[in-house]
Amino acid sequence: MKMAxxxxxxxxxxxxxxxxxxxxxxxxxxIAVQHKLEELNKYPDFNNYLIFVLTKVTTEDEPTxxxxxxxxxxxxxxxxxxxxxxxxxxxxxxxxxxVGDPSPLIRATVGIIITTIxxxxxxxxxxxxxxALCSMLDSQDYNVCEGAFGxxxxxxxxSTELLDSDALNRPLNILIPKFIQFFGxxxxxxxxxxxxxxxxxxxxxTQSLMLHIDSFIEGLFSLANDNEPEVxxxxxxxxxxxxxxxxxxxxPHLHNIIEYMLTRTRDGDDSVALEACEFWLxxxxxxxxxxxxxxxxxxxxxxxxxxxxxxxxxxxxxKGDIEEDEMIPxxxxxxxxxxxxxxxxxxxxxxxxxxxGSDHTDDDDDCLDDDSSQSDWNLRKCSAAALDxxxxxxxxxxxxxxxxxxKETLFHQEWDVKESGILALGxxxxxxxxGMIPHLSELIPYLISCLSDKKALVRAITCWTLSxxxxxxxxxxxxxxxxxxxxxxxxxxxxxxxxxxEAACSAFATLEEEACTELVPYLGYILETLVFxxxxxQHKNLLILYDAVGTLADSVGHHLNKPDYINLLMPPLIEKxxxxxDEDKDLFPLLECLSSVATALQSGFLPYCEPVYKxxxxxxxxxxxxxxxxTQNPNEFDAPDKDFMIVSLDLLxxxxxxxxxxxxxxxxxxxxxxxxxxCMQDPMPEVRQSSFALLGDLTKACFQHVHPCISDxxxxxxxxxxxxxxxxxxxxxxxxxxxxxxxxGEEMRPxxxxxxxxxxxxxxxxxxxKTLLENTAITIGRLGxxxxxxxxxxxxxxxxxxxxxxxxxRDNEEKDSAFRGMCQMIAVNPGGIVQDFIFFCDxxxxxxxxxxxxxxxxxxxxxxxxxxxxxxxxxxxxxxxPAQLQxxxxxxxxx
Numbered sequence: 001m002k003m004a005x006x007x008x009x010x011x012x013x014x015x016x017x018x019x020x021x022x023x024x025x026x027x028x029x030x031i032a033v034q035h036k037l038e039e040l041n042k043y044p045d046f047n048n049y050l051i052f053v054l055t056k057v058t059t060e061d062e063p064t065x066x067x068x069x070x071x072x073x074x075x076x077x078x079x080x081x082x083x084x085x086x087x088x089x090x091x092x093x094x095x096x097x098x099v100g101d102p103s104p105l106i107r108a109t110v111g112i113i114i115t116t117i118x119x120x121x122x123x124x125x126x127x128x129x130x131x132a133l134c135s136m137l138d139s140q141d142y143n144v145c146e147g148a149f150g151x152x153x154x155x156x157x158x159s160t161e162l163l164d165s166d167a168l169n170r171p172l173n174i175l176i177p178k179f180i181q182f183f184g185x186x187x188x189x190x191x192x193x194x195x196x197x198x199x200x201x202x203x204x205x206t207q208s209l210m211l212h213i214d215s216f217i218e219g220l221f222s223l224a225n226d227n228e229p230e231v232x233x234x235x236x237x238x239x240x241x242x243x244x245x246x247x248x249x250x251x252p253h254l255h256n257i258i259e260y261m262l263t264r265t266r267d268g269d270d271s272v273a274l275e276a277c278e279f280w281l282x283x284x285x286x287x288x289x290x291x292x293x294x295x296x297x298x299x300x301x302x303x304x305x306x307x308x309x310x311x312x313x314x315x316x317x318x319k320g321d322i323e324e325d326e327m328i329p330x331x332x333x334x335x336x337x338x339x340x341x342x343x344x345x346x347x348x349x350x351x352x353x354x355x356x357g358s359d360h361t362d363d364d365d366d367c368l369d370d371d372s373s374q375s376d377w378n379l380r381k382c383s384a385a386a387l388d389x390x391x392x393x394x395x396x397x398x399x400x401x402x403x404x405x406x407k408e409t410l411f412h413q414e415w416d417v418k419e420s421g422i423l424a425l426g427x428x429x430x431x432x433x434x435g436m437i438p439h440l441s442e443l444i445p446y447l448i449s450c451l452s453d454k455k456a457l458v459r460a461i462t463c464w465t466l467s468x469x470x471x472x473x474x475x476x477x478x479x480x481x482x483x484x485x486x487x488x489x490x491x492x493x494x495x496x497x498x499x500x501x502e503a504a505c506s507a508f509a510t511l512e513e514e515a516c517t518e519l520v521p522y523l524g525y526i527l528e529t530l531v532f533x534x535x536x537x538q539h540k541n542l543l544i545l546y547d548a549v550g551t552l553a554d555s556v557g558h559h560l561n562k563p564d565y566i567n568l569l570m571p572p573l574i575e576k577x578x579x580x581x582d583e584d585k586d587l588f589p590l591l592e593c594l595s596s597v598a599t600a601l602q603s604g605f606l607p608y609c610e611p612v613y614k615x616x617x618x619x620x621x622x623x624x625x626x627x628x629x630x631t632q633n634p635n636e637f638d639a640p641d642k643d644f645m646i647v648s649l650d651l652l653x654x655x656x657x658x659x660x661x662x663x664x665x666x667x668x669x670x671x672x673x674x675x676x677x678x679c680m681q682d683p684m685p686e687v688r689q690s691s692f693a694l695l696g697d698l699t700k701a702c703f704q705h706v707h708p709c710i711s712d713x714x715x716x717x718x719x720x721x722x723x724x725x726x727x728x729x730x731x732x733x734x735x736x737x738x739x740x741x742x743x744x745g746e747e748m749r750p751x752x753x754x755x756x757x758x759x760x761x762x763x764x765x766x767x768x769x770k771t772l773l774e775n776t777a778i779t780i781g782r783l784g785x786x787x788x789x790x791x792x793x794x795x796x797x798x799x800x801x802x803x804x805x806x807x808x809x810r811d812n813e814e815k816d817s818a819f820r821g822m823c824q825m826i827a828v829n830p831g832g833i834v835q836d837f838i839f840f841c842d843x844x845x846x847x848x849x850x851x852x853x854x855x856x857x858x859x860x861x862x863x864x865x866x867x868x869x870x871x872x873x874x875x876x877x878x879x880x881x882p883a884q885l886q887x888x889x890x891x892x893x894x895x
Contacts, residue, residue: 005045005090007052015040015049016057019064019071037071044084047072051091054109055098062105069109073116080120092117096132099151100144107143111151119158123168130155130171137178142187149182149193160200164208172201172208180212183219188228195223195234202241213249217242221253224260229269236264236275243282251288258283258296265303265383270311274379277307280386290393297394301401304390305409307383308420308427310457314380315416320457324496330540342686343595343650343693344727345734346771380420384427391431399435402428410446415455422450422458426465433472440472444481451488456497463492463500467507470514482515486522490529493548498541501533505544509551516555523556527568534572539586542576546589549573550596560597561604570608573597577612582619582644591616591647595654602658609655613666616648616655620675623648627682642684649679649690656697664702672698673709680716685728688720692731699738710739714751721758723765723772730772733759737779741817745786752783752790759783760794763801770808777805781818784825792825795832803836803843811848819843819850823857830864837865838880845888855892862895 018040022033040046053060053068072091076083095114101107118129133155136148152175156163163172175197182194198216201209209216216238223235239257242250250257264276280300283289293300310320319325391398402424409421425443429436436443447469450462466473466485473481489511492504512519519526530552533545549569553560560569573594580587594612598605626640652672656663667673676698679691695713699706706713717739720732736755740748762768763776780798784791802822809815822840826833833840844858866874878886878895889895 005048007049011049012052012057015053015068016060016064019053019067022067023063041075041079045087047075047083047087048090050075051094051113054106054113055094055101062103066105066109069106069113073109073113076113076116076120080117088117092126092129096129099133099147100136100139100141101147102143104146107147108150111147111154114151115154115158118155123155123159123162130168130175134171134175134178137182146187146189146193149190149197153193153196156197156200160204160206164201164204164206170208172206176201176206176208176212177215180215180219183223188226188231191223191226192228192230192234195220195231195238199234199238199241202238202245205245210246213246217249217253229267229272232264232267232269233272233275236261236272236279240275240278240282243279243286247286247288254288254292258292262296262299262303265300265307270313270379273307274377274382277304277379277382277386280304281382281389284386284389284393293390294394294397297390297398297401300390301387301398302405304383304387305402305405305420305424307379308387308423309416310380310419311378314378315457318457318499322497323454323456325498326496326501326536326538328498328538330498330538332539335540335543342646342689342727343653343731344689344771345693345696345731345775380423384423387424388427388430391428394431396432396435398428399432402432403439410443415453415458418450419455419458419461422447422461422465426461426468429465429468436469437472440469441480444469444473444485448481448484448488451492456495456500459492459495459497459500460503463489463503463507467510470507470511474511474514474518478518482518483522486511486519486526490526493529493533494536498538501537501541502544505533505541505548509544509548512548512551512555517557517559519552520556520559523559523565524568526552527565531568531572534576543586543589546593550589550593553593553596553600557600558602560600561602563604566601566604569597574608577615582615582622585641585643587619588643588647591651595647595651598651598654598658600658602660603662605655605658606662609659609662610666613652613655613663614670616652617670617672617675619644619648620652620679621671624675624678642682642687645679646686646690649687649694653690653694653697656694656701660701663698664704667698667702667705673705677709677712680713685725689725689728689731692717692720692728692735696731696735696738699735699742703742706739706742710743710747710751714739715754718751718754718758721755721762723762723768726769726772729762730775733762733772733775733779737775737782737814740779740782740786743786748783748786749790752787756780756783756791756794760798763798763805770805773801773805774809777802778814778818781806781821783821785817785821788821788824788828791821792828792832795825795829796835799833800836800839803839807843807846809846811850815847816851816854819847820854820857823854823861826861838877841881841889842885845885845892859893862889862893866895 018033018036021029022037024030024033050068050072054065054072057065076091091113095110095117099107099110099114101110114129118126123129133148133152136144137152139145139148162168163175164170179194179197182190185191185194198209220235220238223231226232226235239250239261261276261279265273265280267273267276283293310318315321406421406425409417410425412418412421425447444466447462447466451459451466453459453462466489473485476482489504489508492500493508495501495504530545530549534542537545560566573590576590577594580590598609598612623640623642623645626637627642629637630639655666676691676695679687680695682688682691695706695717714736717732717736720728723729736759759776759780763773763780780791780802799822806815806818826840841862844862847855847858850858869877874895878889881889
């Protein structure tokens with residue numbers, strides 16, 4: 001068919017002129033061009049001109065023609081539904097005619113337009129496209145074959161699902177075997193396209209590929225040592241994905257594949273090495289990892305450590321040669337958005353688990369994070385992550401290979417080699433901790449000395465590595481390591497290099513979490529340093545500093561409540577608070593920090609509480625009003641950023657918890673309770689989560705203000721007992737428990753049916769998180785305490801889970817009130833516990849030192865049970881107990 005449409009000379013001249021102007025560096029010209037383009041879009045055949053320039057005006061230079069195509073692509077993307085059918089057909093025909101243009105740039109641009117149309121109109125409305133491209137693959141003209149492949153590659157990446165559906169008659173049955181044939185093509189570009197066309201179908205386990213899986217794998221092996229990096233990269237990518245989905249097919253060849261990947265992880269081309277390095281991360285997820293990798297560790301570990309060295313390009317991007325940059329303001333685009341973690345009520349006194357984990361630097365890939373602004377995944381980070389996971393699999397068996405490498409790298413003359421050794425030492429900390437312990441008494445002082453290395457990048461990574469060993473440092477006598485570490489880390493907090501400041505602040509926050517109250521003797525010195533940093537830091541590091549101050553407050557608690565400390569710490573925080581506007585997102589980390597500080601300072605926060613309280617209430621109110629305006633008139637008003645409300649609710653919780661009764665006056669002079677009622681019904685779970693936490697804290701601090709609202713609040717709490725939203729459910733459960741012990745039994749009685757059935761579903765749920773089970777058990781116990789006659793009849797349905805949930809928590813007030821409730825319920829319904837009495841005995845034995853009257857209650861129940869069954873039966877019953885439990889019951893309760 002002849003192309004009927006022809007451009008008019010004048011129109012063509014104008015468009016060419018416009019395309020030339022749009023390449024001008026002058027901003028004003030660019031803006032003018034933008035306006036003209038928008039005007040021209042009103043003409044129906046504007047897109048005809050654009051495709052004509054791209055494919056037919058060969059007298060123009062390639063950049064101008066390509067630009068014409070990119071403008072067309074954007075038009076298709078944004079205005080697809082408004083393009084007339086005859087224009088679209090003209091564009092489609094021109095694309096298929098010219099996908100084999102002699103110029104690689106023009107071919108690629110045509111390919112982009114084809115795939116944009118395909119993804120918009122879905123391939124279903126352009127049935128001739130795939131057959132046409134498929135037949136072009138067999139063309140003797142290289143340009144036609146390569147152009148068709150380029151377009152097909154993009155279609156395979158963009159429309160993976162659709163290509164594998166009945167809607168198109170399953171074209172993959174023809175395409176996949178055809179792509180595999182081209183693995184042997186003489187052109188490396190075509191070989192690379194061919195593999196890249198098949199790769200998107202691996203993870204989806206597409207059936208047409210699975211039918212040809214053996215010839216696909218054979219084809220990959222034939223390309224393993226291709227001279228073209230792009231081909232090797234695609235082969236590595238394919239093997240990594242096959243490891244995840246069809247390891248069964250790789251197992252016979254696994255030894256050779258590992259050998260191959262060892263070579264590729266050292267590939268001269270970094271992008272190939274990175275793809276190959278991903279293989280070790282994937283292999284680590286497989287059961288057989290340990291068995292198949294053991295023989296290769298001695299080769300792999302040195303390759304990974306070598307891959308952790310900064311490349312020259314990394315150093316340029318990181319400005320690694322600039323040692324002092326603290327005076328250079330941060331670029332706004334370098335500052336990552338921070339996400340607030342809403343408050344969750346947990347039972348505070350768990351026996352410490354010695355995992356010693358921490359969640360400071362958004363964690364461990366950030367370790368490796370040389371810099372968040374340049375946080376692209378690269379070979380260095382991938383190698384470090386691989387060493388980290390291997391350390392967790394091989395544990396101390398990794399050390400015979402690694403220790404000699406560490407000895408060589410850690411003390412190397414060249415800074416970049418030494419730096420990679422320090423990174424490696426940090427990467428293995430979690431997995432190889434027990435095997436590293438004998439070396440730490442030498443290594444830690446060496447690392448502490450590296451904190452004053454003359455290279456900033458060495459100081460920065462050393463901060464991170466030391467934080468990974470903080471758990472051990474804190475367990476040793478302070479004078480040995482903790483004091484020198486703290487002194488040097490705090491110097492790094494004030495380093496003239498911003499990257500070192502950031503690393504030191506994050507590391508110090510981890511140290512704070514590990515050391516907790518052990519830091520109390522050094523508080524003055526720590527605060528002086530952190531406060532000095534407020535005057536020194538640029539924007540980005542200020543946000544990390546808030547985190548370090550908040551973590552300090554969480555870690556030392558009320559020990560911070562001393563006039564000297566308060567006078568040091570509060571002025572700079574309040575100064576920042578006064579400078580920040582209500583819509584500034586920097587309020588998030590500052591409010592989080594103040595929330596921890598208010599909880600720790602308790603009455604010490606009183607002089608500052610009124611303006612802080614008022615502003616939080618105002619932020620909540622503003623956000624709610626914006627939400628209402630947006631719901632009613634979405635076109636006029638933007639949706640608010642609810643993080644402002646969530647963080648404010650959490651800070652109000654911190655105030656209520658810290659100030660306790662002192663918050664009463666502030667609440668009575670505000671519309672807090674009405675606002676809370678609205679927040680509790682917000683559609684966003686995080687808002688409800690934080691509002692239930694605040695309700696629980698206000699119930700404890702000033703119940704007189706909560707009391708009048710109970711009939712509104714309790715039904716909402718009951719509706720939120722949905723274990724699918726764990727944190728919301730957890731906080732709602734806790735708030736119900738707090739309210740129940742403040743209300744008299746008579747008043748609580750009507751609400752029991754609203755909540756009890758849901759709580760029993762939660763406590764019997766398999767795989768529910770520990771904190772949710774503990775909070776639920778405590779709340780059920782408290783309900784049983786105030787309304788035993790309503791709750792006791794259900795005893796048999798929850799008593800076993802109740803006992804197992806609460807046996808693991810330490811003695812505390814919450815546990816006390818819950819067990820009193822259990823005793824009341826047993827008094828009302830003793831039969832409900834008969835079958836699970838052994839669990840009750842075990843739970844009672846978990847108390848270290850119950851209050852005298854509670855101990856008396858336990859004793860009464862135990863002896864009552866013993867008397868009822870008789871000595872003979874009781875002895876048989878006690879014989880089932882583990883020895884430890886028998887001893888404990890006999891010693892404490894004489895049974």
